[in-house]
Amino acid sequence: MTDTPQQGEAQPIVFQILSQYIKDLSFENPASPLSVALTEQPAIGIKVDVGARSLEGGQYEVALKLNAEAKMKDTVLFIAEIEYAGVFIIKNLTPEQLRPALLIEAPRLLFPFARAILGTVTGDAGYPPLLLQPIDFADLYRKNLAAAEAQRVPEGATIN
Numbered sequence: 001m002t003d004t005p006q007q008g009e010a011q012p013i014v015f016q017i018l019s020q021y022i023k024d025l026s027f028e029n030p031a032s033p034l035s036v037a038l039t040e041q042p043a044i045g046i047k048v049d050v051g052a053r054s055l056e057g058g059q060y061e062v063a064l065k066l067n068a069e070a071k072m073k074d075t076v077l078f079i080a081e082i083e084y085a086g087v088f089i090i091k092n093l094t095p096e097q098l099r100p101a102l103l104i105e106a107p108r109l110l111f112p113f114a115r116a117i118l119g120t121v122t123g124d125a126g127y128p129p130l131l132l133q134p135i136d137f138a139d140l141y142r143k144n145l146a147a148a149e150a151q152r153v154p155e156g157a158t159i160n
Contacts, residue, residue, distance in 0.1 A: 064083070090102070
């Protein structure tokens with residue numbers, strides 16, 4: 001018996017992370033030193049973005065961008081940004097399966113590392129560590145698809 005697939009037999013799916021790394025990291029603390037002696041909870045806004053690009057040999061770079069901005073009234077306390085990326089090898093997926101794998105499953109694997117880095121950075125800056133709640137990347141993917149679909153111009157429509 002051989003382990004090589006026969007003609008027409010499905011190939012096994014390959015989904016591996018080859019490397020992961022900080023692509024960009026920024027922390028601004030514009031209200032320091034006054035901001036580190038907080039007496040109330042600041043409002044924290046979080047933005048999430050995921051991007052992917054094809055490399056050679058079935059490899060893809062997936063980048064997870066997290067942006068956190070903490071404010072107290074009109075004063076910005078801190079802005080923390082990280083772009084955390086990974087190189088994945090993905091093979092034997094259909095085009096319909098590939099996009100969700102890149103934009104849902106890959107960032108799901110990267111998120112805990114990016115979250116830990118943001119927590120460490122904010123803690124080292126004198127704030128309580130920022131511990132982001134888990135992100136539903138499938139929901140984010142669906143919302144982005146819906147937004148892209150809403151922006152499409154219907155066939156035959158004119159743009160002024």
